């Protein structure tokens with residue numbers, strides 16, 4: 001975040017990003033959008049204070065199963081969490097209801113995963129939820145279409161790259177930041193000069209998938 005700040009990046013909120021994708025000018029260049037999948041405890045404990053101190057808005061993608069948890073305390077905790085994030089200027093997006101690989105579901109199950117999560121999040125927030133993030137980065141034409149039909153404006157993958165005008169809004173690339181890259185490494189990500197071979201990229205995706213799966217195992221607390 002210090003590198004973004006030092007390089008004069010304008011860190012966009014989700015609404016600013018979506019407006020830009022629809023043709024509005026950027027507040028300034030270069031620009032970045034920060035996304036976090038799952039609202040993991042370490043994101044809330046470590047990342048949010050840094051983001052808030054720099055006034056960097058971010059988007060957190062949540063699985064809605066947390067909001068309708070059988071334990072009322074857990075459900076209340078997540079409702080409070082998403083409300084306080086939006087109050088601080090961050091955005092909340094959908095990461096499906098229960099984090100399945102959406103490409104493997106029947107049409108009925110797929111629609112349910114996508115719509116149910118949107119409705120549950122909107123109910124908790126009292127506002128429209130406009131962004132989706134594919135669990136495990138897994139999507140195909142059918143999944144994209146269901147997400148679009150459900151009324152999302154944008155959807156994010158774990159395909160490596162930046163976003164440029166004219167990109168399919170339901171197939172947006174990201175640059176996964178895994179582990180703790182040095183400032184120099186992170187600077188290389190930002191430059192777009194990440195020269196990665198096909199096999200490195202595959203490793204990256206598999207690793208992301210593994211991390212995502214491991215971390216999405218049911219947890220007792222929060």
Ligand SMILES: [Zn+2]
Pocket residue numbers: 037038095099134135136212216
């Ligand atoms: Zn995930």
